Amino acid sequence: MIAVLSQNLPFVVSALLLLIGMYALLFKSNLIKMAIGLSVMGSAVNLFLIALGYRQDSIAPIFTNAPLVGAVNAAEMAMPVPQALTLTSIVISLAVTALMLSLAVLTFRHTGTLDAEKAGRLKG
Amino acid sequence: MIELVQHFPALAIGVPLAFAFLLPLLKKWRNSAVIAALAALAVTEFLALFILQDVLQNGIRIYSMGAVVPGLATPEQMAVPVRILLSIDAFSAFMGAVAATIALLAGIYSIHFIRESHSKYFSLLLLMLAGALGLVFTGDMFNMFVFFEVLSISSIGLIAFWLHRAEPVEAGFKYLAISAVASIFVLFAVGLLYGQHGVLNIAGLSRSTLLYGFAFTDIIALALLVCAFSMKAGAAPMHYWVPDAYGEAPAAVTAMLAVASLASLYALFRIAFTVFGATPLIELVAFAVIIFGVLSLFLGATMSLVQKDLKRLIAYAGISQTGFILVALGVGLAAIHNTPLQPFGAMAMEGGVFHVINHAFYEALLFLCAGAVFLRTGTKDLNELGGLARRMPFTAFFFLIGGIAIAGLPPSSAFASKILIYESVYFFNPLIAVIALVSSVLVVVPMVKAFCAIFLGPEIGKFKKVREVPGAMLFTMLVLSALVIIFGLFPGAIVETIVSPAVNALLSQSAYVGGVL
Amino acid sequence: MTEEGLSKIVRTVALLLTAPITVLGLYIIAHGHLTPGGGFQGGTVIATAIALMLVAFGSKRVKKAVGKEVLSATESLGLIAFIAIAFLGMGSTFFSNFLANAGGLLGMSIPSGANPGTINSAGTIPLMNFAVGIEVASALSLVLLLIYFSGEKEGKKGGGKK
Amino acid sequence: MKSFTKALVLAVLVFFLVLAALELRPFGMPQKSAMDDYIIVKGQEETAANNLVSAVVFDYRGFDTLGEATVLFAAVSGAYLLFRRELK
Numbered sequence A: 001m002i003a004v005l006s007q008n009l010p011f012v013v014s015a016l017l018l019l020i021g022m023y024a025l026l027f028k029s030n031l032i033k034m035a036i037g038l039s040v041m042g043s044a045v046n047l048f049l050i051a052l053g054y055r056q057d058s059i060a061p062i063f064t065n066a067p068l069v070g071a072v073n074a075a076e077m078a079m080p081v082p083q084a085l086t087l088t089s090i091v092i093s094l095a096v097t098a099l100m101l102s103l104a105v106l107t108f109r110h111t112g113t114l115d116a117e118k119a120g121r122l123k124g
Numbered sequence B: 001m002i003e004l005v006q007h008f009p010a011l012a013i014g015v016p017l018a019f020a021f022l023l024p025l026l027k028k029w030r031n032s033a034v035i036a037a038l039a040a041l042a043v044t045e046f047l048a049l050f051i052l053q054d055v056l057q058n059g060i061r062i063y064s065m066g067a068v069v070p071g072l073a074t075p076e077q078m079a080v081p082v083r084i085l086l087s088i089d090a091f092s093a094f095m096g097a098v099a100a101t102i103a104l105l106a107g108i109y110s111i112h113f114i115r116e117s118h119s120k121y122f123s124l125l126l127l128m129l130a131g132a133l134g135l136v137f138t139g140d141m142f143n144m145f146v147f148f149e150v151l152s153i154s155s156i157g158l159i160a161f162w163l164h165r166a167e168p169v170e171a172g173f174k175y176l177a178i179s180a181v182a183s184i185f186v187l188f189a190v191g192l193l194y195g196q197h198g199v200l201n202i203a204g205l206s207r208s209t210l211l212y213g214f215a216f217t218d219i220i221a222l223a224l225l226v227c228a229f230s231m232k233a234g235a236a237p238m239h240y241w242v243p244d245a246y247g248e249a250p251a252a253v254t255a256m257l258a259v260a261s262l263a264s265l266y267a268l269f270r271i272a273f274t275v276f277g278a279t280p281l282i283e284l285v286a287f288a289v290i291i292f293g294v295l296s297l298f299l300g301a302t303m304s305l306v307q308k309d310l311k312r313l314i315a316y317a318g319i320s321q322t323g324f325i326l327v328a329l330g331v332g333l334a335a336i337h338n339t340p341l342q343p344f345g346a347m348a349m350e351g352g353v354f355h356v357i358n359h360a361f362y363e364a365l366l367f368l369c370a371g372a373v374f375l376r377t378g379t380k381d382l383n384e385l386g387g388l389a390r391r392m393p394f395t396a397f398f399f400l401i402g403g404i405a406i407a408g409l410p411p412s413s414a415f416a417s418k419i420l421i422y423e424s425v426y427f428f429n430p431l432i433a434v435i436a437l438v439s440s441v442l443v444v445v446p447m448v449k450a451f452c453a454i455f456l457g458p459e460i461g462k463f464k465k466v467r468e469v470p471g472a473m474l475f476t477m478l479v480l481s482a483l484v485i486i487f488g489l490f491p492g493a494i495v496e497t498i499v500s501p502a503v504n505a506l507l508s509q510s511a512y513v514g515g516v517l
Numbered sequence C: 001m002t003e004e005g006l007s008k009i010v011r012t013v014a015l016l017l018t019a020p021i022t023v024l025g026l027y028i029i030a031h032g033h034l035t036p037g038g039g040f041q042g043g044t045v046i047a048t049a050i051a052l053m054l055v056a057f058g059s060k061r062v063k064k065a066v067g068k069e070v071l072s073a074t075e076s077l078g079l080i081a082f083i084a085i086a087f088l089g090m091g092s093t094f095f096s097n098f099l100a101n102a103g104g105l106l107g108m109s110i111p112s113g114a115n116p117g118t119i120n121s122a123g124t125i126p127l128m129n130f131a132v133g134i135e136v137a138s139a140l141s142l143v144l145l146l147i148y149f150s151g152e153k154e155g156k157k158g159g160g161k162k
Numbered sequence D: 001m002k003s004f005t006k007a008l009v010l011a012v013l014v015f016f017l018v019l020a021a022l023e024l025r026p027f028g029m030p031q032k033s034a035m036d037d038y039i040i041v042k043g044q045e046e047t048a049a050n051n052l053v054s055a056v057v058f059d060y061r062g063f064d065t066l067g068e069a070t071v072l073f074a075a076v077s078g079a080y081l082l083f084r085r086e087l088k
Helices: A002-007 A009-027 A031-052 A080-111 B002-006 B008-026 B030-058 B090-113 B118-137 B141-159 B167-197 B202-212 B216-233 B241-248 B251-275 B282-305 B310-334 B339-377 B393-407 B413-428 B430-455 B471-489 B491-507 B509-516 C008-030 C039-057 C059-065 C068-091 C124-157 D002-023 D034-047 D052-060 D062-082
Strands: B061-064 B085-088
Touching: A002 A009, A009 A031, A009 B167, A009 D002, A031 A080, A031 B167, A080 B141, A080 B167, A080 C039, A080 C124, A080 D034, A080 D052, A080 D062, B002 B008, B008 B030, B008 B061, B008 B085, B008 B118, B008 C068, B008 D062, B030 B061, B030 B090, B030 B118, B030 B491, B085 B090, B085 B118, B085 B202, B085 B509, B090 B118, B090 B251, B090 B339, B090 B471, B090 B491, B118 B141, B118 B251, B118 D062, B141 B167, B141 B202, B141 B251, B141 D062, B167 B202, B167 B216, B167 B241, B202 B251, B202 B509, B216 B251, B216 B282, B216 B310, B216 D002, B241 B251, B241 B310, B251 B282, B251 B310, B251 B339, B251 B491, B251 B509, B282 B310, B282 B430, B310 B339, B310 B393, B310 B413, B310 B430, B339 B393, B339 B413, B339 B471, B339 B491, B393 B413, B393 B430, B393 B471, B413 B430, B413 B471, B413 B491, B471 B491, B491 B509, C008 C039, C008 C124, C039 C059, C039 C124, C059 C124, C068 C124, C068 D062, C124 D052, C124 D062, D034 D052, D052 D062
Parallel strands: none
Antiparallel strands: B061 B085
């Protein structure tokens, strides 16, 4: 158990981070805190994706002045695709955060409070 | 020309995107933005219909983004695709055509409905269409996530469009929170699948699972995906955002939100059948989906009874219709590995897939009618409205058709699809069929109530000067009602030409894999 | 203090820093195909210059220097350039890299394996990096401007109904 | 009741996500991915870019990047639409 845990620590940490974000989203009623929670969840997934692509003792997938001898062996480099996916998802979570903060500002403008329970008018 | 036909899948997504980017530059001349947007919507509609016809004739069409030729799925000596593939089979082509049609009608409807900020409004509307088309056409899990995100982010600004009240902003916030959580689940699931199989392509994943079997993480990924997509499709118990978002958005946007939930249902169907069709645990998922479905059926129908706001009432009735689709999907999934049940499973799927489009059409129709009433009277409250039948006869007629359809009465198309669902579900489990039937009957009540409250009764003083809405808006409602009725009059032909190929495309996992790779 | 924004020292230093920040952003964008970086990263760096200006000078003067209309237009232009390059690849397929290894502009081939790299390579990738860089820089500046400006207006009104 | 449901959702998520994280292949020894290996071996030659991540972002998966730029554009357009009254 401990061995597996230490082996997969990055994945476990990202799962736990996801849950911290989820906690903030579920239990906090402040709109800014909810936005922070979502942002934490986004970072957790980014961490998870980037951890998926790491190979032991590998170098970054960039050839400029790389410490390589001769032609490249695929196992010598970290996987490039998860890194590209992470880039994409970072920008997406940035966009979500920006929009969410804008909505929070507008809610404050209308209701004078950032508390979701006090600002809430819709019953759902 | 033959050359260009090959590029249609990419163009169908690229054209609305390019025009969406262009529109903010046309802001200075009010009409040019609207004309450009409508032109883009019309072109996209043409492309989507052409793709549908092409796919029905020639089978799966693939498009490899950035390869030397469009049809090259994998590079030489490679078993899996390296690039992003668009893979369009009958099911996706069909969903794409429905999405493009509703988007075109929503665009036409918006000309008179939206009076400010045209360029940004139409730009976001085009982005929603591009997102929906990208989601249904793509053959890549991560690309699916990206377009899922395009679809949901672009709808936020539109949901909160009417800024003079606080409610639309709140609805937008809720919808954003829900879709952000859903997309994070999707991304996590994509990561889990990638970690296990090293592939992102849907066909590649499907083949990898057929070859190497399933790991535990795949099951968790499946659970996350099912949760995320049914959340976005508005199934109970994660339905609470639906009435808020649907109720507060402008009518044309609500029609587009119906497209968004259609696209989420597409993703649910595609992942459940094409990627995970082979796992024996799929029956567990089937039961979960059936439970979601039954809950939505029941909750939607009962909550719809007590609503006083017209659009919220329609939204709740719509949730119960989503329940129908989920029940059909669940029965179809349960029947995959159960040979005696298989014919019924296929039949349930036919009903379900047919109901997906019917649902999109009549729900859009009802919301457009509600928007027309709102435009002329300025209220959605059933207690305030009344006696509009004489003032707005056409809207009343179209609303009636929509109401008939959502209640599943003949001669609407939903009658045909619901009969297919009842019949097949009855063989699977009579109790579920009975619940479905009862809730379908229950939905009649709020619809009758809404119709009477708005259109019948004595005329109310302040609505004496109400006029019928402009011709363009009536035209969109006319088209949708005509589609609902035509599909209802010739259900056999529609099922045979469009729905059956779509269902067959879904059910045979190997044909999809073979067609793509 | 009659003017909004921070003290003169801060404003001068901010003004001095803007140029190196922008150059760093452009460098990151231009070398996106050789070193870590690219359009998104460089664009973000450029947007931080605007953030710095906002803090130091206040939104009114920044708005006078770079209008929101201008930012919205450059954002659109960046995206149009991006999708246009993708459309140009339609000789073979959407998004095909038609300039790489073709000689001419950005078409130099590079030796396989580790090498110092040349900026005149990688075909459409640097072009797309620039298009995306313009888009991201203006999009982020626009968001900052929008939120900052509305907050500042709020402050003047006395912060809503507390 | 409401917070109990929320806690239950959270607990179920904790359990399954941590389990999934433990079940994954060990960190640093990922599944062999033919797609990644192809890009590492052939990518430099095909795209003439030294930075393979850039090659993936703008060439192999360029369509994703278009979607991602679109998301940013949609978010900013949405914010613009939301603040249109303040800007006048």
